[in-house]
Amino acid sequence: xxxxxxxxxxxxxxxxxxxxxxxxxxxxxxxxxxxxxxxxxxxxxxxxxxxxxxxxxxxxxxxxxxxxxxxxxxxxxxxxxxxxxxxxxxxxxxxxxxxxxxxxxxxxxxxxxxxxxxxxxxxxxxxxxxxxxxxxxxxxxxxxxxxxxxxxxxxxxxxxxxxxxxxxxxxxxxxxxxxxxxxxxxxxxxxxxxxxxxxxxxxxxxxxxxxxxxxxxxxxxxxxxxxxxxxxxxxxxxxxxxxxxxxxxxxxxxxxxxxxxxxxxxxxxxxxxxxxxxxxxxxxxxxxxxxxxxxxxxxxxxxxxxx
Amino acid sequence: xxxxxxxxxxxxxxxxxxxxxxxxxxxxxxxxxxxxxxxxxxxxxxxxxxxxxxxxxxxxxxxxxxxxxxxxxxxxxxxxxxxxxxxxxxxxxxxxxxxxxxxxxxxxxxxxxxxxxxxxxxxxxxxxxxxxxxxxxxxxxxxxxxxxxxxxxxxxxxxxxxxxxxxxxxxxxxxxxxxxxxxxxxxxxxxxxxxxxxxxxxxxxxxxxxxxxxxxxxxxxxxxxxxxxxxxxxxxxxxxxxxxxxxxxxxxxxxxxxxxxxxxxxxxxxxxxxxxxxxxxxxxxxxxxxxxxxx
Numbered sequence: 001x002x003x004x005x006x007x008x009x010x011x012x013x014x015x016x017x018x019x020x021x022x023x024x025x026x027x028x029x030x031x032x033x034x035x036x037x038x039x040x041x042x043x044x045x046x047x048x049x050x051x052x053x054x055x056x057x058x059x060x061x062x063x064x065x066x067x068x069x070x071x072x073x074x075x076x077x078x079x080x081x082x083x084x085x086x087x088x089x090x091x092x093x094x095x096x097x098x099x100x101x102x103x104x105x106x107x108x109x110x111x112x113x114x115x116x117x118x119x120x121x122x123x124x125x126x127x128x129x130x131x132x133x134x135x136x137x138x139x140x141x142x143x144x145x146x147x148x149x150x151x152x153x154x155x156x157x158x159x160x161x162x163x164x165x166x167x168x169x170x171x172x173x174x175x176x177x178x179x180x181x182x183x184x185x186x187x188x189x190x191x192x193x194x195x196x197x198x199x200x201x202x203x204x205x206x207x208x209x210x211x212x213x214x215x216x217x218x219x220x221x222x223x224x225x226x227x228x229x230x231x232x233x234x235x236x237x238x239x240x241x242x243x244x245x246x247x248x249x250x251x252x253x254x255x256x257x258x259x260x261x262x263x264x265x266x267x268x269x270x271x272x273x274x275x276x277x278x279x280x281x282x283x284x285x286x287x288x289x290x291x292x293x294x295x296x297x298x299x300x301x302x303x304x305x306x307x
Numbered sequence: 308x309x310x311x312x313x314x315x316x317x318x319x320x321x322x323x324x325x326x327x328x329x330x331x332x333x334x335x336x337x338x339x340x341x342x343x344x345x346x347x348x349x350x351x352x353x354x355x356x357x358x359x360x361x362x363x364x365x366x367x368x369x370x371x372x373x374x375x376x377x378x379x380x381x382x383x384x385x386x387x388x389x390x391x392x393x394x395x396x397x398x399x400x401x402x403x404x405x406x407x408x409x410x411x412x413x414x415x416x417x418x419x420x421x422x423x424x425x426x427x428x429x430x431x432x433x434x435x436x437x438x439x440x441x442x443x444x445x446x447x448x449x450x451x452x453x454x455x456x457x458x459x460x461x462x463x464x465x466x467x468x469x470x471x472x473x474x475x476x477x478x479x480x481x482x483x484x485x486x487x488x489x490x491x492x493x494x495x496x497x498x499x500x501x502x503x504x505x506x507x508x509x510x511x512x513x514x515x516x517x518x519x520x521x522x523x524x525x526x527x528x529x530x531x532x533x534x535x536x537x538x539x540x541x542x543x544x545x546x547x548x549x550x551x552x553x554x555x556x557x558x559x560x561x562x563x564x565x566x567x568x569x570x571x572x573x574x575x576x577x578x579x580x581x582x583x584x585x586x587x588x589x590x591x592x593x594x595x596x597x598x599x600x601x602x
Contacts, residue, residue, distance in 0.1 A: 144582075150564060
């Protein structure tokens with residue numbers, strides 16, 4: 001187990017290194033002068049541009065700049081935003097809990113709804129419930145979450161006036177964003193659960209359990225479901241990533257403060273240090289969650305450790 | 308003599324059936340595939356005949372007829388500038404399909420080339436390529452495209468490039484894993500022994516092994532790309548006004564949701580039907596071409 005954990009941790013190092021290089025290089029990949037691009041909306045003199053270049057240390061060699069970026073990053077310093085001159089980390093950590101809350105709520109919703117739909121569909125294979133559940137899932141996968149968000153606002157805020165249309169903070173503000181973000185993901189979980197469940201239900205140990213005279217519920221819950229869910233857990237990491245990315249749209253639809261909206265605003269304002277900070281936190285968060293999922297997977301399924 | 312002729316005719320028919328004739332009944336039997344193909348065909352026809360289907364100019368502003376509900380004059384109503392929503396939705400189909408196709412074209416071409424080279428050469432080339440792919444995969448979903456758009460600047464062209472690049476890892480991994488197995492085969496060794504140039508081995512001997520999974524991935528990838536592109540346009544990082552792009556239209560109608568629901572609703576239906584069509588087609592092709600991957 002320790003060997004597996006060390007190997008998995010070690011494999012993360014080059015990815016994190018690559019992510020920092022990629023995020024840092026964004027500034028270099030901008031066509032033309034990045035400082036002129038960032039200040040294009042302001043009236044600036046050549047002196048101000050030169051000062052900005054010096055402030056961002058853009059005159060130093062690439063490796064020196066990269067080294068400084070990583071060193072400062074490790075000390076919680078990702079520079080200052082160009083718009084309001086506040087530390088990037090401060091801006092990010094102000095909104096990060098909101099994004100994490102939304103992503104976790106959507107993950108929970110997608111897991112509960114998806115697994116339930118998947119089990120029902122598998123147990124009643126080819127019945128109208130199965131066909132119906134899979135049709136809903138197919139629509140769910142194809143539906144843009146930002147459009148679903150707008151439809152929910154139209155129905156529950158503007159017509160029925162049950163829920164607030166925009167903003168963040170309390171639980172009422174979390175309901176519609178969670179639904180908009182989580183239902184599409186639930187469709188993917190439902191399809192995967194159904195397919196795994198159908199495979200497992202054909203296994204000999206399930207037949208043995210039935211032959212022993214165990215009740216249908218026990219066979220499904222104790223013998224089939226737990227094994228069917230193992231592959232579903234692997235996609236939790238991927239799902240969490242997709243949900244994190246989805247917050248970019250959902251936070252914009254619902255005018256909700258969060259990392260996604262901060263990133264979109266920063267791109268529109270050409271506030272590059274803030275864009276870099278947001279993208280870095282998103283990517284590192286995703287790498288970390290995938291690491292956790294892989295470790296949890298090894299605990300749940302010992303075959304992974306020894307495989 | 309007659310028996311020999313009959314036998315050879317049977318043999319010929321059997322040989323012929325091994326490829327297309329065996330696929331055709333499976334395609335016909337797959338309802339989802341047929342439906343998906345029908346939807347995609349319909350959308351392509353609408354996109355090609357957009358000026359006939361929707362003769363009204365999709366970007367012509369006419370304030371006097373602003374915010375009119377759906378009716379005979381304007382099937383899907385008009386937006387806040389008096390532009391015909393039906394016309395904009397129809398023209399939007401061609402934009403979304405083009406964006407999806409070009410983005411998938413970039414992902415599939417670059418990803419396949421990287422996968423072929425990495426899988427064939429192995430060693431340091433493979434290790435380096437796969438580490439780069441790992442880094443690209445560390446940016447979840449749309450975020451890689453978001454980062455690229457932030458560098459290149461918001462525009463429809465940059466959006467296609469960004470979404471295209473973000474799809475590369477999928478194809479690179481898919482092709483590499485197949486090539487790793489295929490390159491051990493005798494026919495590849497024979498080709499190398501005969502001195503066949505590497506590009507020819509890659510194109511003629513290895514590429515055919517990955518065509519079916521690439522077709523499936525590209526079809527499903529088209530749906531993902533269309534959603535990603537519409538989403539980025541929705542948050543203002545893709546197409547710019549007055550382009551009748553579906554994602555952009557959703558944003559433009561957002562402020563009028565209470566009084567003019569049709570501005571945002573119809574483009575959303577357009578996105579959903581298109582993605583549904585390509586997803587059904589992709590799922591169907593996967594079942595028919597590569598049933599092992601069925602979920």
